[in-house]
Amino acid sequence: xxxxxxxxxxxxxxxxxxxxxxxxxxxxxxxxxxxxxxxxxxxxxxxxxxxxxxxxxxxxxxxxxxxxxxxxxxxxxxxxxxxxxxxxxxxxxxxxxxxxxxxxxxxxxxxxxxxxxxxxxxxxxxxxxxxxxxxxxxxxxxxxxxxxxxxxxxxxxxxxxxxxxxxxxxxxxxxxxxxxxxxxxxxxxxxxxxxxxxxxxxxxxxxxxxxxxxxxxxxxxxxxxxxxxxxxxxxxxxxxxxxxxxxxxxxxxxxxxxxxxxxxxxxxxxxxxxxxxxxxxxxxxxxxxxxxxxxxxxxxxxxxxxxxxxxxxxxxxxxxxxxxxxxxxxxxxxxxxxxxxxxxxxxxxxxxxxxxxxxxxxxxxxxxxxxxxxxxxxxxxxxxxxxxxxxxxxxxxx
Amino acid sequence: xxxxxxxxxxxxxxxxxxxxxxxxxxxxxxxxxxxxxxxxxxxxxxxxxxxxxxxxxxxxxxxxxxxxxxxxxxxxxxxxxxxxxxxxxxxxxxxxxxxxxxxxxxxxxxxxxxxxxxxxxxxxxxxxxxxxxxxxxxxxxxxxxxxxxxxxxxxxxxxxxxxxxxxxxxxxxxxxxxxxxxxxxxxxxxxxxxxxxxxxxxxxxxxxxxxxxxxxxxxxxxxxxxxxxxxxxxxxxxxxxxxxxxxxxxxxxxxxxxxxxxxxxxxxxxxxxxxxxxxxxxxxxxxxxxxxxxxxxxxxxxxxxxxxxxxxxxxxxxxxxxxxxxxxxxxxxxxxxxxxxxxxxxxxxxxxxxxxxxxxxxxxxxxxxxxxxxxxxx
Ligand SMILES: Cc1cc2nc3c(=O)[nH]c(=O)nc-3n(C[C@H](O)[C@H](O)[C@H](O)COP(=O)(O)OP(=O)(O)OC[C@H]3O[C@@H](n4cnc5c(N)ncnc54)[C@H](O)[C@@H]3O)c2cc1C
Numbered sequence: 001x002x003x004x005x006x007x008x009x010x011x012x013x014x015x016x017x018x019x020x021x022x023x024x025x026x027x028x029x030x031x032x033x034x035x036x037x038x039x040x041x042x043x044x045x046x047x048x049x050x051x052x053x054x055x056x057x058x059x060x061x062x063x064x065x066x067x068x069x070x071x072x073x074x075x076x077x078x079x080x081x082x083x084x085x086x087x088x089x090x091x092x093x094x095x096x097x098x099x100x101x102x103x104x105x106x107x108x109x110x111x112x113x114x115x116x117x118x119x120x121x122x123x124x125x126x127x128x129x130x131x132x133x134x135x136x137x138x139x140x141x142x143x144x145x146x147x148x149x150x151x152x153x154x155x156x157x158x159x160x161x162x163x164x165x166x167x168x169x170x171x172x173x174x175x176x177x178x179x180x181x182x183x184x185x186x187x188x189x190x191x192x193x194x195x196x197x198x199x200x201x202x203x204x205x206x207x208x209x210x211x212x213x214x215x216x217x218x219x220x221x222x223x224x225x226x227x228x229x230x231x232x233x234x235x236x237x238x239x240x241x242x243x244x245x246x247x248x249x250x251x252x253x254x255x256x257x258x259x260x261x262x263x264x265x266x267x268x269x270x271x272x273x274x275x276x277x278x279x280x281x282x283x284x285x286x287x288x289x290x291x292x293x294x295x296x297x298x299x300x301x302x303x304x305x306x307x308x309x310x311x312x313x314x315x316x317x318x319x320x321x322x323x324x325x326x327x328x329x330x331x332x333x334x335x336x337x338x339x340x341x342x343x344x345x346x347x348x349x350x351x352x353x354x355x356x357x358x359x360x361x362x363x364x365x366x367x368x369x370x371x372x373x374x375x376x377x378x379x380x381x382x383x384x385x386x387x388x389x390x391x392x393x394x395x396x397x398x
Numbered sequence: 399x400x401x402x403x404x405x406x407x408x409x410x411x412x413x414x415x416x417x418x419x420x421x422x423x424x425x426x427x428x429x430x431x432x433x434x435x436x437x438x439x440x441x442x443x444x445x446x447x448x449x450x451x452x453x454x455x456x457x458x459x460x461x462x463x464x465x466x467x468x469x470x471x472x473x474x475x476x477x478x479x480x481x482x483x484x485x486x487x488x489x490x491x492x493x494x495x496x497x498x499x500x501x502x503x504x505x506x507x508x509x510x511x512x513x514x515x516x517x518x519x520x521x522x523x524x525x526x527x528x529x530x531x532x533x534x535x536x537x538x539x540x541x542x543x544x545x546x547x548x549x550x551x552x553x554x555x556x557x558x559x560x561x562x563x564x565x566x567x568x569x570x571x572x573x574x575x576x577x578x579x580x581x582x583x584x585x586x587x588x589x590x591x592x593x594x595x596x597x598x599x600x601x602x603x604x605x606x607x608x609x610x611x612x613x614x615x616x617x618x619x620x621x622x623x624x625x626x627x628x629x630x631x632x633x634x635x636x637x638x639x640x641x642x643x644x645x646x647x648x649x650x651x652x653x654x655x656x657x658x659x660x661x662x663x664x665x666x667x668x669x670x671x672x673x674x675x676x677x678x679x680x681x682x683x684x685x686x687x688x689x690x691x692x693x694x695x696x697x698x699x700x701x702x703x704x705x706x707x708x709x710x711x712x713x714x715x716x717x718x719x720x721x722x723x724x725x726x727x728x729x730x731x732x733x734x735x736x737x738x739x740x741x742x743x744x745x746x747x748x749x750x751x752x753x754x755x756x757x758x759x760x761x762x763x764x765x766x767x768x769x770x771x772x773x774x775x776x
Binding site: 131134211335340342343360380 | 527529597598601605607665668743754768
C-alpha cells in the first residue's frame with residue numbers, strides 16, 4: 001500500500017497537463033453548459049485524443065488502448081476534470097465496447113471498435129422502454145427474422161443523445177415464448193439512418209434536450225447485426241450495466257466541482273462575509289469533501305481489485321449510489337451558495353431585441369437547472385433503489 | 399383553541415379552488431408562463447371580482463374583514479395550482495406595509511386600487527450582495543428639498559415586470575449593514591429614473607433587476623418613519639413568510655397526491671411500485687413532512703401578532719420546516735416517478751422547481767435556522 005506518485009507518475013501528470021493545455025480546442029472551453037455542446041464537439045475532442053494515442057485509456061492495448069497503469073488512468077481522469085474538458089460519452093466507449101470485446105465476432109470488433117475510438121461513430125443506448133424501466137427484462141420491442149434481416153418494431157425511451165447518434169444498441173425480444181423474460185432477449189446494433197427509426201425529443205424539467213423517445217417501425221437491419229448469440233442478450237446487457245455503473249462514480253469531476261463550489265463560496269457574501277466563513281455552510285462543504293474522499297478510496301480499492309483480475313462485481317453499486325448522491329449534493333450546495341441569483345432563467349427565452357444580458361454572476365446562471373437536472377442521476381443507470389436491492393441481494397445475500 | 403375554518407373561509411377556499419382548477423390548469427399555466435406578458439391581467443381582474451384581493455383587509459380599509467388566515471387560504475390554493483399572479487407581493491406585502499404603516503392618504507391612494515385589481519406591486523428589497531439580510535441595503539435615498547432621491551440596484555425583484563408600483567427599501571442614513579437608517583418608499587414603476595431588466599425565473603415566474611438613477615420621490619411616498627423602517631420590513635416579511643409557507647404546503651400536497659397515485663398505477667416487476675416497502679416508507683415520510691408543514695403554517699399564521707421576538711422565531715421555525723420538508727417532498731416525488739419525474743411534460747418537475755425557489759425566498763433554511771438559534775438563545 002502506497003499513496004505516493006512515483007517520479008514517472010509525476011512526469012506523466014505533467015505530460016497530460018501540458019497536452020490538455022495545448023491541445024484542448026478553445027471553442028470547447030467557451031461552452032458554458034453541456035446543453036450547448038454539439039455532436040461535432042464530442043467527436044472533435046475524441047479525434048484529438050485518438051491522434052495522440054489516448055483515444056481509449058480503459059481499453060486493452062490490442063484494441064488501441066493506452067496500456068496505462070491504473071494510476072496513470074487515474075491521473076488522466078484527474079487532469080481532464082481539472083481542465084474541465086468535455087466528458088467522453090459513455091455509450092460507445094465504455095458501455096458497448098466492453099460488450100463487443102467480450103462477445104462480438106472478429107468482423108464486428110474490427111468494424112465497430114476503430115470507429116468508436118477514432119471519433120467516427122456516436123452511439124446511444126436503447127434499453128429502457130415506457131413499460132420497462134427498472135424492470136428492464138419486461139421489454140417489449142420485438143425483433144423478428146425475415147429473410148436476411150431482423151425486423152424491429154417497438155419503442156425505446158429516455159435515449160440519451162439519440163438525436164446525435166449514428167448507431168444505437170437495442171435490446172429486443174426475439175423469443176416471446178421463452179420460459180423467463182430474461183431468456184428471449186437479443187442485443188442488436190441498429191444504424192440510426194435506417195428507415196423506420198424515429199427520434200422524438202423529451203425536454204427535461206431543467207429545459208434541456210438530452211433524452212428522447214426512439215421509435216422503431218418495421219426497421220430492417222442485417223441478421224449479422226446481432227451481437228453474440230440469439231436470445232443471450234440479457235447476459236450481455238447485464239455485463240454492460242456493471243460497466244455503466246462503475247463509470248458513474250465521477251470522483252474526479254466531483255473533486256473539481258468541490259473546488260468550484262469553494263471558489264463561489266469565497267465570493268458570495270453572507271452577512272457581509274464570504275459564505276465559506278459561515279460555519280454551517282463550511283461544515284456542509286467539509287462533510288461533502290469527506291464523503292468524496294471515502295468514495296475515492298472505495299473506488300481505488302475497487303480498481304485495485306479489478307486490476308488483479310477479480311472483476312467489477314455488485315460493489316459497483318456502491319460507487320453508483322455514493323457517486324450520484326455526492327453529485328446531487330454538490331449542485332444543491334452550489335445553488336445554496338449563489339443565493340438569490342439562482343432564480344433567473346435564460347435558456348431559450350426570447351430576450352427583448354435579442355440582447356442576451358447576463359444577470360448576476362456567471363457561476364450562478366446554471367445553478368438551479370443543474371440542481372434539477374442532477375436528480376436524474378439517482379434514477380438512471382439502475383435507480384438507487386435498485387442498486388440497494390442489488391447490494392442487499394448480491395452482496396449481503398438477503 | 400380552535401383550528402376550524404369559518405363557513406365564510408370554507409366558501410372562500412372553494413371559490414379559489416374552483417377558479418384555479420378552471421382557469422389555471424397545468425397546461426394553461428405553462429403556456430402563460432412561457433409567453434408574453436408572463437401572467438394574466440384578466441385572471442387578476444377575476445381575483446378582484448371574487449374579492450380575493452381584499453380578503454385580508456379590514457372593512458374600514460375597504461376590505462372584507464379577514465386576516466392572515468384568509469391570505470393563508472388563498473396562498474395554499476395558489477400553491478396547489480402554481481399560480482403565477484402576484485398576490486403575495488401585492489396583497490400580502492404591499493398591503494401589509496399599508497396596513498401597518500400607511501398614512502391615511504397612502505391608504506386612500508392605494509388600497510382601493512389594490513383591492514380593485516388596478517394596481518400591482520412588487521417588493522424591491524434584495525440587492526446583488528445582500529443575500530437574505532433585510533438590513534443590508536446599499537441603495538440610497540438622499541434627502542433633497544421636500545423629498546428623496548433614490549439611487550441603487552435591486553436584484554431579482556419578483557413580479558416587477560407585472561407591477562405598476564414598487565415598494566423599495568433604501569438607506570437614508572448609516573452604513574450598508576446598519577440596522578438603523580433603512581426607509582421604505584412607494585415608487586411608481588413609471589417614475590423617471592427607474593429602469594428594469596425583465597427575465598423569467600426557473601420556476602416559471604418573472605422578475606427584474608431594478609435600477610434607480612436619481613429617482614425623485616416625494617416625502618409623501620415614504621411609508622412609516624424615515625430611518626426606522628427595518629422593524630416594519632421585518633414584520634411584513636414575516637407575514638410574507640407565513641403566506642409562502644401556505645403556498646409551499648399547497649404545492650407539497652399536490653406532489654404527495656400525485657406521487658401516491660402514480661405509485662398505485664405504475665407497474666414494474668408485475669406489481670404497482672407502491673407495493674415496494676422502501677417506497678411506502680418514503681411516501682410515509684413525505685406525508686409526515688407535509689403534515690408538519692401544515693402545522694407550522696398554522697402556527698406562524700396565528701402568531702404573526704405576537705411581540706417581535708416571538709413572531710420572528712415563529713416565522714423562522716416555519717420557514718425551516720417548510721424548507722426541509724419541501725426539499726424532501728420535491729426530491730422524493732421526482733425520484734418515485736422515475737424518468738417521468740424528470741420531464742417538463744409532467745407537472746412534478748414544475749412543482750419541484752417552485753418549491754426549490756421557495757426554499758431561498760426570504761431567507762433559506764440555514765439563514766432561518768441561524769436567526770432562530772440567535773433569538774432562542776437570547
Ligand atoms: C436523464 C436520463 C437519461 C437516461 N438515459 C438512458 C439511455 O440513454 N438509455 C436507456 O436505455 N435508458 C436511459 N434512461 C432510463 C433509466 O435507465 C430509467 O429511467 C431507469 O431505469 C428507471 O426506470 P423508470 O424511469 O421507468 O422508473 P420506474 O422503474 O418506473 O421506477 C419508478 C420508481 O420506482 C422505484 N422502483 C422500481 N422498482 C423497484 C423495486 N423493485 N424496489 C424499490 N423501488 C423500485 C424506482 O427506483 C423509482 O424510484 C435514462 C433516464 C434518465 C432520467
